[in-house]
Amino acid sequence: MTKLEKVILVHYHEIALKGRNRPMFEDRLVRNIKKMIGAQITVKRLSGRIEVCVPEAQIEKALKKMSNIFGISGFSKAVVLPTDFKKIKSSTLKLLSEDYSLKDSKKTFKVVTKRGYKQFPKNSMEISAEIGAYILKNSALKVDIKKPKIIINVELLKDRTYIYTKKMSGQGGLPIGVSGKMLVLISGGIDSPVASYFMAKRGAELFFLHFHSYPYTDKASIEKVQEILHILSDFGINEKNLCLAPIIDFQKEVVKKVNQKYRIIIYRRLMYKVAEALAKQNRWKALISGDNLGQVASQTIENMAVIGVGIDLPIMRPLVGFDKEEIIDFAKRIGTFETSILPHGDCCSVFLPKNPATKTRITDILIEEKAIGMDKWVEKIIRGIKY
Secondary structure: OOOOOEEEEEEOOHHHHOOOOHHHHHHHHHHHHHHHHOOOOEEEEEOOEEEEEOOHHHHHHHHHHHOOOOOOOEEEEEEEEOOOHHHHHHHHHHHHHHHOOOOOOOOEEEEEEEEOOOOOOOOHHHHHHHHHHHHHHHOOOEEOOOOOOEEEEEEEOOOOEEEEOOOEEOOOOEOOOOOOEEEEEOOOOOHHHHHHHHHHHEOOEEEEEEEEOOOOOOOHHHHHHHHHHHHHHHHOOOOOOEEEEEOHHHHHHHHHHOOHHHHHHHHHHHHHHHHHHHHHHHOOOEEEOOOOOOOOHHHOHHHHHHHHOOOOOOEEOOOOOOOHHHHHHHHHHHOOHHHHOOOOOOHHHOOOOOOOOOOOOHHHHHHHHHHHOHHHHHHHHHHOOEO
16 A cells, blocks of 8 residues: 555634634634744645645654644644545555554544535445444454544545544644734743733734843843743744843932832833833734732732823733732743743842832822833833843
């Protein structure tokens, strides 16, 4: 028998629920697959699925990368062949022989058929039954409908049929880019990288703004953020989309002129004002924060409300309802945790007040901002941003 042709068969779930915009989501997913795999590949958009043809020597590497592409619910290394029932039966048996011993009577199987081509003369149950009978006749394998050790999937289309036995899980969500461009306020801690992951999973193309206190502190926070973005690049996030904003001079001014209990709120409002101005310059649609309700003094509901006063762009807080252990678990899962916990001089911890206010009022904060000339500082820091 000739060698079986192998491809990667990609399935999606949420994209399939889209209406007339569905082709746009599919096109973006195809583009992202081509970008992520990086090899000389051919990607075909079919009915409810995507076929990815990869050189055989690179298929295992491609499968590993496929697991990190947002928008994919599942994928498989599949045999593809013309929709000829005699060839389908013999190819199914050959595929099984590559991965399993056909003489193993302890192995059980069942066949699951999806008949996309409704004009095919046999229905799904008849196709599964005949393929199953062929396998029984030509091997020692046994049928078990309820708890089989091997599930043979057959997807039958008009001009081609796919056969596979192993389905791997994808990240799910939406393809990066379909929800527009957004700016992440990234600190180098545990939370903001996880927030970045979740917003990328919802289709956001991410850009990053990191505030630092160098040279008052060392470059560790900048290097941490760069390493974190490198880790996140495994999910298709562009690690080069990083902007660096120095705020040490502003912090020194705050220490001199602002009531110590309001320092953190003033720092945070400055960051959001700078971030919004930068986002508007670049037509980015929203700001993203790793805020988590009640976690620290600046994240009480009162302070979160005050920090957002005057910000017109939407502020996305994907972690707002998570507890810390959940965030840590996700950070470990996506690979950022060990880097996030490395020590560094966090700009928000520089000149940290002993007793920060937890229930500030915007009237009090505006008085403090007027005293330090907040708008001029925003303009100055924007001019100092490095890309």
